[in-house]
Amino acid sequence: MRYHQYYPVDIVNGPGTRCTLFVSGCVHECPGCYNKSTWRLNSGLPFDDEMENRIIRDLNDTRIPRQGISLSGGDPLHPQNVPHILRLVKRIHKECAGKDIWVWTGYKLDELNDAQREIVDLINVLVDGKFVQDLKDPALIWRGSSNQVVHHLR
Numbered sequence: 001m002r003y004h005q006y007y008p009v010d011i012v013n014g015p016g017t018r019c020t021l022f023v024s025g026c027v028h029e030c031p032g033c034y035n036k037s038t039w040r041l042n043s044g045l046p047f048d049d050e051m052e053n054r055i056i057r058d059l060n061d062t063r064i065p066r067q068g069i070s071l072s073g074g075d076p077l078h079p080q081n082v083p084h085i086l087r088l089v090k091r092i093h094k095e096c097a098g099k100d101i102w103v104w105t106g107y108k109l110d111e112l113n114d115a116q117r118e119i120v121d122l123i124n125v126l127v128d129g130k131f132v133q134d135l136k137d138p139a140l141i142w143r144g145s146s147n148q149v150v151h152h153l154r
């Protein structure tokens with residue numbers, strides 16, 4: 001997996017103070033996409049063990065308490081990202097007690113395959129669906145267009 005941006009302290013992309021990771025790779029090609037540069041899987045930087053360890057460290061950093069992590073992109077549920085995101089969310093569960101996990105994807109919740117669902121079973125919130133320009137509404141919170149749904153899963 002590769003990634004475009006990592007914000008160790010973020011108050012914009014999700015509730016509270018969080019870590020945010022924007023991964024590379026998206027197949028949805030939504031017209032008006034806010035993050036076109038992330039579409040190619042081979043764009044951005046390698047997401048290596050060092051980066052994964054850094055996220056775990058940041059989430060456990062008591063000097064700046066984080067509510068959790070936001071995983072966006074690109075698409076964290078792109079089939080080629082799924083094994084890496086699954087490994088990351090499993091580690092967060094095991095090593096970062098009490099931190100919430102939010103994931104943004106262009107897929108719809110009811111069209112996810114078994115591997116993608118394994119991730120969804122471990123996260124708190126899934127914001128799903130493609131961005132639809134005609135349904136864009138700047139008043140919406142945590143989503144760009146009104147077709148997208150914020151699923152509070154647990």
Ligand code: SF4
Nearest residue numbers: 026029030033074106
């Ligand atoms: S799903 Fe998100 S990142 Fe992918 S094309 Fe649509 S708006 Fe862009």
